[in-house]
Amino acid sequence: MHFLITGAAGFIGQLVAQTILNEEQYTVLLTDVIDPPIPEGVKYPQNAKILRADLCSAAESVVEKNLDAVYIFHGIMSSGSEENFELGMRVNVEATRSLLETLRKICPGVRVIYASSQAVYGRPVPDIVDESIRPTPESSYGAEKLICETLVNDYTRRGFIDGFSLRFPTVSIRPGKPTAAASSFLSGMIREPLKGQESVIPLQDRSFTSWVCSPRTLAGNLMHVLTVPSLSLPLHDRPINMPGTGVTIQEMIDALEKVGGKDKLKLIKEITDPAQEKILRSWANNFDNSKAYKMGFQQDPGFEQAVIDYKESLR
Template sequence: MKIIVTGGAGFLGSRLIRALLANAGQNGVPAFESILSVDLAPCPVKDTRVASVTGDIADADFARSVIGADTVAIYHMAAVLSGQSEAEFDVGMRVNIDGTRALLEAARAVGTAPRFIFCSSLAVFGGEMPEVVPENLALLPQSSYGAEKAIGELLVGDYSRRGFIDGRVCRLPTIVVRPGKPNSAASSFASGIIREPLAGVASSCPVPLKTRMWLSSPDAVVKNLVHALNVEGAKLGINRVLNLPGICVTVGEMLESLERVGGTAPRALVSEAPEQRIIDIVCSWPGDFDVSRPLALGFTRDSDFDSVVRQYKDEFVR
């Protein structure tokens, strides 16, 4: 048996692969024989059970070549992120819609209904929203990325209804703090205003400090993605969509945590520099969710944002 992880070369994908390896045959993870990372670059995880293949997931022949009858689960994490999807419409549509459909068709073709964990986003929401978003709020994305993810969610739901796959849609909170360089996500600043100052580098905040964000540490998200493999489809019923638990924090509160954990010097390195393009995208996203259902299903969340900053500082700041 094998597990496939698209986007397995990335920070979150490689972290998920390590977690799956650590839980093989326990905690609800099947005793798989191998993990196949599917990405545009080789997976950095060095383990005899991990193999890498590079290619275009929107190519139907390529998608069929990586998914076989021995595939027990597929984590679909590969995507063109929000900023690039908005700037390059055709690229976003090809990867985020055509790629998802190609993978679903490949999974359908094997005839074994593998578990299909689709990583979605809170960008599927937009417009007027209540203070706390309920599970049944209608989708109204205000970006091409959000529209592409919403389409993917509907496809996963229908392929599950038809019995082609056993799907789970996991809407990820904004993941903070990501190490490394900024990426093309509109929310990339949320890591940058913590990561760069802790390294002694100046950073700018493009949104108002009162902006509420729905956040999760990488460790909490990965733990929840592993758990998603364990949840039985019967417990999900016809609603295969889960808003993964996060914590609601304003950008100003994030900077207060930075000062408490890192000191006054890092906080002084963050300046306010409004950027309308980022404001239009990020401020259309909800900042808080009713996650009583996923919590009842065994998903978890961070205790507070101080612990998120401390987790990053302890692991990555030297």
């Protein structure tokens, strides 16, 4: 199979590229606005091609006729889309639409995996969220994701592509540095202490629950979607909430202690940031993922396993 990954320099892009490049029969074109690296240590690095391209102006340069599936991962993240409205609309909506148009013309019917987000949900958030709940985004990022989901639905209904929109939970634990995202601490409160560095939790409520998914589970589900029959969903309704698990701050602290040792707890500070707390408390944190399970997507084994995975990755 031959793949295209947009936003291939990003965390999820690299994660999927790594999985693909460990299978001999897979080839992939990695594209991004910077040169995307070929993930280190993969078995078949020669099966990757690298292409630096701006999808806003040059979607045609990245689409090859022999594509079997496309992962659309490029995008401006939530804080960036809120700060720079024009940039978010251009990259998150216009570049995606331009790519879908190009795919429709060059690879009609190709499987498209669009990375959407739980940010499509906004208030009122019900106690338990599933795909029947109406998305009412409260960020430009969420609105842009919802617009692209609507495009994927209509392009699929018309047979232009064979799309799925996967709404990702917060992915934790992510490697790398803290970001401006309100969710950044959900990785940082484990990652930084394991490195011997301080990390701040922006609210003082250990019962506060977040809906998260480990990188490993998400990567597995992103490969599984290649095998899902198109008619598993109605042709005009393609979003699926990817499985996650609800985890409290106390449970995350307990996992850090168990995997990293008690001394790491001293590196965690709980200091309320009212602005961040407001954003965090507006997010849905309890999902019914039975639709995904019926389609064979896997449940996340939970946060402690994610901490173990992350610790092992540091070796």
